[in-house]
Amino acid sequence: MDANLRLWRAEGQSFLQRFLLWADALDPLLLLTSSNEIKRTRLLIETNEKTLSEPKQNNQTRQAFLLSLSSVHPDTEKIIPVMFRPPAFLPITLPLVIVSSAQHRAKHSFFSQFVFHTYTTAFTLVNGNGTPKAQEYSVHQKQILLGLGAISYSACVGALPLMFVNRYALKSSLMQLVVRKLLPAPLFGVTSAFTVAMVRSPEFDNGIEVMDRHGKVIGVSKKAGEKAVMETALSRAVLFGTTFFLPEVLMYCVQRARLVKNPRGLSPVRMFVIMSVLAGMLPVSFSMFPQCGEIKRADLEPEILASTEETEFFYNRGI
Incomplete structure (x- = not known):
């Protein structure tokens, strides 16, 4: 281990x-x-x-x-390459989150979200749990193709509400509130989880290594791979869903309480709030599930159980 x-x-x-x-x-x-x-x-x-x-x-x-x-x-x-190490995640994603949350035109929104999902997907790929066949060119090629597809799809889904509103000139206050304030949080949460699941999908097909309590590899489990990917996808959804939702709530409270008198001062306050929420949520999301995950004997494949009498099994969850 x-x-x-x-x-x-x-x-x-x-x-x-x-x-x-x-x-x-x-x-x-x-x-x-x-x-x-x-x-x-x-x-x-x-x-x-x-x-x-x-x-x-x-x-x-x-x-x-x-x-x-x-x-x-x-x-x-x-x-790990410097850009994709965990300490680089906040400095790189922070400006991408700020830009993505401030776009009001569909094409600009698509571009900013495409860049955002490109980085987060590459980060997931680099820090993912390696599969036994990860050295094969076909596996890497599959992950890259799936990643590109997930990035493009997520950027389109994120920009679609703005495209719809601008195309049909829906300018009612309720529609603007829903599309610009309420919808981005669940969309970013779902699409972030989707990109994680897609780029790490080979872990479903090939499985990941599981170890006993002494650190000895005792087999390859698809069920452990599924568990690792689902946990990581959920943590990523919580991270960006909260990061896009909570600042909107806090800024609404700031504006209602008139804590900032000058309207021009709202932009730096908004940036500070987004930075604070993202910085706080990053260790929270990484900590939601154990990095050295544990899976019960009853949840593993029969062929693995036949080779050992151990009752505790562990695996690397990835980030």
């Missing part, structure tokens, strides 16, 4: 534990660390015999684990 998964299994059993770990691991300053330093950090972790308890006792080892969590893929043990 990879060192990252051992840490998640030891210190990520509760939501609060996972939240605190992610809050530290999502520090953007970790992106400044060089590849050589990351490799030295991994060597320190791998040679440390107390990997399960040391992070709580030794600050240097804990910092090493945080750097490993934020930079190294637990399946391949390779260093």
Whole structure:
């Protein structure tokens, strides 16, 4: 079992534990660390015999684990490209969320959402749970094609309400409220979950590796793959659904209370609110489900159960 998964299994059993770990691991300053330093950090972790308890006792080892969590893929043990590491998710998605939420023309909305879904889908692909056949060209090609299709479809669905309103000149206050304020949140939530499910769909077909409590791989399970993808898709829906919904509610309260006297001041306040909500929801969504997921014996395929007497099985959920 990879060192990252051992840490998640030891210190990520509760939501609060996972939240605190992610809050530290999502520090953007970790992106400044060089590849050589990351490799030295991994060597320190791998040679440390107390990997399960040391992070709580030794600050240097804990910092090493945080750097490993934020930079190294637990399946391949390779260093993740800088743009797709977890600490880069907030700085890159924040301007995309702000631009996507402020568009009032269908074609501009389509373009901004296309860019938004392109990045989030690529992030999902890079940080997804690798399948046993992931080295095959056909699997990578399938994931890319499915990802492109999901991105295009999601951008069209997101821009469709604005296209409908502008085409038929529906300018009633109720229609404007629904299309511009209420509809984006569920649409972004659903389409974000959809892109996750599509780009990681090979995990349904090929399955993912499951391990026993000692970290030994005992088989490949499609049911574990389905569970991992569904959990990640749900967490992504909660992340962006809340990020697009809560700022609208808060800005409505700000305007009703007239806390900002100058109308020009609403734009920077809106940006600050979106940034605060996204920054708060990111560790929450990543922490909704264990990173080192557990699946019951009764939920696994018979061919796996025939080869072991273990009752606890674990897998990498991915991000």
